[in-house]
Amino acid sequence: MDTIIIEDALFAAIAAIGFSSISHLPKRAYPYCAVIAALSHSLRYIVMQNPEWHMHIFPATLLASFFTGISAVFLSHLAKTPAEACFFPSLLPMIPGMYAYRTFGAIAACIFSDTPDTFSFYFYQFAHNGFICISVLISMVVGSTIPIAIFKKVSFQATR
Numbered sequence: 465m466d467t468i469i470i471e472d473a474l475f476a477a478i479a480a481i482g483f484s485s486i487s488h489l490p491k492r493a494y495p496y497c498a499v500i501a502a503l504s505h506s507l508r509y510i511v512m513q514n515p516e517w518h519m520h521i522f523p524a525t526l527l528a529s530f531f532t533g534i535s536a537v538f539l540s541h542l543a544k545t546p547a548e549a550c551f552f553p554s555l556l557p558m559i560p561g562m563y564a565y566r567t568f569g570a571i572a573a574c575i576f577s578d579t580p581d582t583f584s585f586y587f588y589q590f591a592h593n594g595f596i597c598i599s600v601l602i603s604m605v606v607g608s609t610i611p612i613a614i615f616k617k618v619s620f621q622a623t624r
Contacts, residue, residue: 469506476505476557483553493543493550500539501554504532508558525558525600529607536608537615551608558604563597 480501484494508528511519519527536551543550570589577583 473502526603533608533611
């Protein structure tokens, strides 16, 4: 399990660096975004997979995105960038891609279904995966922006 967590952290860090470069952040911010992404993605993985906690993806993402926001607020002054610029690329590896993929696959199967039973099954899959995807995206936004509201004075001093 330790190697899975390390691989998960590594891939999240690589994705964060890629998203940082697409967002045109200064290169001095890349390591901070990578560290924040690796730690927060690993935190989400651990609280979801640990038998003692075994959280659903929604509260696990809320917790991890809150950690991302706090980390970005307190590390952004080192990179001399706004906290939002640090947490946005760090959050992108946590987007629930499989749920979005399954949502669109189920709606396509819904459209092409020929019996009411298959339509009902695929519509249930569409609704289930779609609601999880939307709720995880909302938890990412809420969890990462709360620290900026709480630590407003610290977060706005990053670029001064």
